[in-house]
Amino acid sequence: MSFVKLSASALAIAAVSATAAAARDQVQVAGSSTVLPYASIVAEAFGENFDFPTPVVESGGSSAGLKRFCEGVGENTIDVANASRAIREKEIKACAENGVTDIIEVQIGYDGIVFASDINGNSFEFTPEDWYKALSAQIVVDGQLVDNPNKTWADVNPAFPAQPIAAFIPGTKHGTREVFEDKVILAGCEHLGDFDAYLAAAEGDSDKAKKKAAEKACIALRTDGVSVDIDGDYTETLARIDSNKDGIGVFGLAFYENNTDKLQVATMSDVVPSTESIASGEYPVSRPLFFYVKKAHIGVIPGLKEYAEFFVADEIAGPDGPLAEYGLVSDPELVKVQEAVANETVLGGGS
Amino acid sequence: MTDISQTPGAAPTAKPKSGSLFEKDARTKRRNAAESRFKMYGIAAIGIGLLMLIVLVTNIVTAGTGAFQQTYLELDVDLKADKLDKKGNRNIEDIKKVSTFGYAPLIASALESEVAKLGIQTDLSAKDMGKILSKAAQAELRNYVIANPDEIGKTVSFRFLTNSRVDGYMKGRVTRDSIANDKSISVEQLDFVDQLRDAGVLYKAFNPDFILGADASDQRPEAAGIGVSMLGSLFMMFVVLALALPIGVAASIYLEEFAPQNRLTDIIEVNISNLAAVPSIVFGILGLAVFINYMHLPTSAPLVGGLVLTLMTLPTIIISTRASLKAVPPSIRDAALGVGASKMQAVFHHVLPLAAPGILTGTIIGLAQALGETAPLLLIGMVGFIASNPPDGIVAGFLSPNSAMPAQIYEWSKRADPAFYERAWGGIIILLIFLVTMNTIAVILRRRFERRW
Numbered sequence: 129m130s131f132v133k134l135s136a137s138a139l140a141i142a143a144v145s146a147t148a149a150a151a152r153d154q155v156q157v158a159g160s161s162t163v164l165p166y167a168s169i170v171a172e173a174f175g176e177n178f179d180f181p182t183p184v185v186e187s188g189g190s191s192a193g194l195k196r197f198c199e200g201v202g203e204n205t206i207d208v209a210n211a212s213r214a215i216r217e218k219e220i221k222a223c224a225e226n227g228v229t230d231i232i233e234v235q236i237g238y239d240g241i242v243f244a245s246d247i248n249g250n251s252f253e254f255t256p257e258d259w260y261k262a263l264s265a266q267i268v269v270d271g272q273l274v275d276n277p278n279k280t281w282a283d284v285n286p287a288f289p290a291q292p293i294a295a296f297i298p299g300t301k302h303g304t305r306e307v308f309e310d311k312v313i314l315a316g317c318e319h320l321g322d323f324d325a326y327l328a329a330a331e332g333d334s335d336k337a338k339k340k341a342a343e344k345a346c347i348a349l350r351t352d353g354v355s356v357d358i359d360g361d362y363t364e365t366l367a368r369i370d371s372n373k374d375g376i377g378v379f380g381l382a383f384y385e386n387n388t389d390k391l392q393v394a395t396m397s398d399v400v401p402s403t404e405s406i407a408s409g410e411y412p413v414s415r416p417l418f419f420y421v422k423k424a425h426i427g428v429i430p431g432l433k434e435y436a437e438f439f440v441a442d443e444i445a446g447p448d449g450p451l452a453e454y455g456l457v458s459d460p461e462l463v464k465v466q467e468a469v470a471n472e473t474v475l476g477g478g479s
Numbered sequence: 480m481t482d483i484s485q486t487p488g489a490a491p492t493a494k495p496k497s498g499s500l501f502e503k504d505a506r507t508k509r510r511n512a513a514e515s516r517f518k519m520y521g522i523a524a525i526g527i528g529l530l531m532l533i534v535l536v537t538n539i540v541t542a543g544t545g546a547f548q549q550t551y552l553e554l555d556v557d558l559k560a561d562k563l564d565k566k567g568n569r570n571i572e573d574i575k576k577v578s579t580f581g582y583a584p585l586i587a588s589a590l591e592s593e594v595a596k597l598g599i600q601t602d603l604s605a606k607d608m609g610k611i612l613s614k615a616a617q618a619e620l621r622n623y624v625i626a627n628p629d630e631i632g633k634t635v636s637f638r639f640l641t642n643s644r645v646d647g648y649m650k651g652r653v654t655r656d657s658i659a660n661d662k663s664i665s666v667e668q669l670d671f672v673d674q675l676r677d678a679g680v681l682y683k684a685f686n687p688d689f690i691l692g693a694d695a696s697d698q699r700p701e702a703a704g705i706g707v708s709m710l711g712s713l714f715m716m717f718v719v720l721a722l723a724l725p726i727g728v729a730a731s732i733y734l735e736e737f738a739p740q741n742r743l744t745d746i747i748e749v750n751i752s753n754l755a756a757v758p759s760i761v762f763g764i765l766g767l768a769v770f771i772n773y774m775h776l777p778t779s780a781p782l783v784g785g786l787v788l789t790l791m792t793l794p795t796i797i798i799s800t801r802a803s804l805k806a807v808p809p810s811i812r813d814a815a816l817g818v819g820a821s822k823m824q825a826v827f828h829h830v831l832p833l834a835a836p837g838i839l840t841g842t843i844i845g846l847a848q849a850l851g852e853t854a855p856l857l858l859i860g861m862v863g864f865i866a867s868n869p870p871d872g873i874v875a876g877f878l879s880p881n882s883a884m885p886a887q888i889y890e891w892s893k894r895a896d897p898a899f900y901e902r903a904w905g906g907i908i909i910l911l912i913f914l915v916t917m918n919t920i921a922v923i924l925r926r927r928f929e930r931r932w
Contacts, residue, residue, distance in 0.1 A: 168864035186863035389657030
């Protein structure tokens with residue numbers, strides 16, 4: 129019994145002293161699961177090449193990461209938040225309320241979003257209009273707004289095979305969903321001219337409110353089971369396509385490139401997605417990736433600034449670096465980003 | 480109903496309708512048929528269960544055994560002094576300035592000279608040849624040079640990991656057809672791999688790093704191991720054992736032997752039973768709110784994981800301890816009290832030793848349950864690229880960020896490269912071995928020491 133007593137009290141003491149003595153010596157990162165692979169590649173190389181310990185990278189999503197980032201300043205809060213979208217005004221405000229005022233925004237590059245289907249199935253050449261017509265809750269037929277009647281891809285576009293529409297798209301908690309709605313569905317809606325029909329039908333006090341309502345109506349997706357929200361990761365989308373050969377899923381470019389034996393990629397507006405076509409801006413569906421650094425932690429947490437600088441160094445984030453090899457489209461203005469990190473330029477002007 | 484009411488009256492005079500015991504009447508036949516049907520259902524249920532188990536185990540074993548083997552390439556590397564130590568003073572700080580990227584050309588040229596030595600014909604450039612090796616090779620080489628700066632200028636023999644695609648090819652997961660659209664490997668490189676294999680320098684071998692090593696980034700699944708997260712699990716189990724066992728046993732002894740029977744203790748009892756049924760994710764949220772946000776314990780630390788799992792394991796231990804205390808017959812207590820022992824002496828000298836095997840069994844099963852638990856760990860930040868550094872000491876083991884085995888398996892199953900999927904299954908095999916061992920120990924303890932009255 130005395131051993132148990134001893135170890136229990138030793139542990140209790142350790143637990144209490146942990147609070148005081150938790151001098152953290154490694155950088156802690158959390159956030160977007162899209163940025164996670166890149167951050168882990170950088171963290172690993174950082175740990176190997178510097179005398180600092182390997183940074184810890186947690187996943188959990190952009191919003192969750194930024195929320196933890198904004199919890200305050202101190203060793204028990206994270207130093208870096210990864211995000212697959214830019215920080216929102218609301219989040220900057222929440223940060224400021226908790227004392228996190230100086231935030232360094234670092235754009236690491238671009239990530240392509242691709243549409244892929246089973247390798248042995250039909251191949252597709254999509255345009256945003258096709259996706260809008262396939263998935264929107266209501267579309268304009270003969271000048272009238274009606275519930276989406278399309279059942280097969282041939283209904284959407286006569287050039288397509290008569291394959292039933294089955295789309296696996298990211299759920300609303302993913303940053304990818306926003307990009308999908310903005311760059312595909314909304315773009316298709318506007319391009320087809322359906323946007324005007326929604327605008328005419330929209331209710332609102334001002335033009336601005338009407339426009340917002342019309343946009344919202346555009347990106348409202350049908351709920352009759354044709355489009356399935358995937359709240360998990362791309363591995364889940366892949367499994368769904370594996371069991372439903374007619375399915376078409378939304379993936380990150382890097383995920384697709386690691387699974388080319390199971391998936392075939394569709395073109396968008398006649399452009400094949402690749403790091404080159406995304407870098408040149410030809411491929412329309414892409415988004416910037418970011419990480420945010422808490423300036424107050426620089427100098428407190430050892431290795432934090434070095435980590436940020438190493439992340440955007442040419443040998444890592446450049447077009448020939450390991451991140452580009454994995455699927456990141458490197459930022460053509462990387463030099464500017466490097467300067468900003470070196471000067472610790474914070475959000476909202478000034479330095 | 481009708482023949483029952485008729486037979487009593489008719490029985491004494493009339494000949495029984497079916498008097499012989501050897502001749503079964505319709506009702507008996509029906510009842511016997513129902514019984515044998517029920518037996519069949521039971522056998523079918525067990526059969527389905529067994530079938531599921533067999534399918535599960537074969538699935539896990541076939542998918543996971545690959546992780547224990549890895550493809551290696553033997554290579555003699557010339558550690559060129561002009562590349563690694565440009566100043567020639569063997570100063571460790573100067574040597575450290577050469578990053579892992581600077582080692583890639585060394586490996587490529589080593590591979591080139593190896594190819595020339597073996598007489599292999601290939602059109603690949605040195606850079607493309609180097610791509611069949613893992614990126615971990617550069618790190619391995621750099622670590623070796625930093626640890627042994629005297630070896631610079633000599634030729635040293637290494638055994639490097641190959642790229643996950645090459646490994647997949649050797650294991651049959653990757654074929655020439657499946658890489659048609661793959662940018663990370665070409666058919667020519669696979670031909671080159673075939674030639675190296677025929678020359679005997681490229682081969683599959685047991686991979687101890689999978690069991691002992693640390694997690695690796697998405698670019699080098701071949702180098703990932705479960706060892707560090709295993710340590711994380713181990714430290715968590717220490718915490719659980721050190722807290723849950725004394726607290727659980729003390730609580731159950733008090734409730735079972737000393738506490739008065741009143742409404743308050745009834746409420747406590749009901750709540751302990753309820754607590755055992757609370758979903759584990761709830762404990763995760765509680766841990767996040769109390770231990771991390773309020774008490775400011777470090778995130779991702781095995782200490783916090785252990786505290787959360789303690790909360791989860793406590794009810795299991797309390798319930799099993801109370802059951803085994805109850806199983807000790809009252810005559811033991813009465814005899815002890817009768818010869819003048821105090822209540823506490825009776826409990827600690829007589830009742831507790833007799834209940835110990837039951838308590839131990841309950842504890843081990845509770846620990847096994849905690850070992851396999853993932854959900855609460857998701858919330859306290861133990862999922863991600865975390866198990867990358869082995870902890871450098873016991874205190875660091877409790878406090879520095881780490882993952883746990885089930886969390887690591889979950890993390891691997893999410894990653895893009897199919898090689899991680901294989902490792903997730905391999906991790907499941909290791910986890911299952913732990914669980915089966917713990918449960919077997921529990922069964923053996925119970926068999927050996929349990930006394931029945």
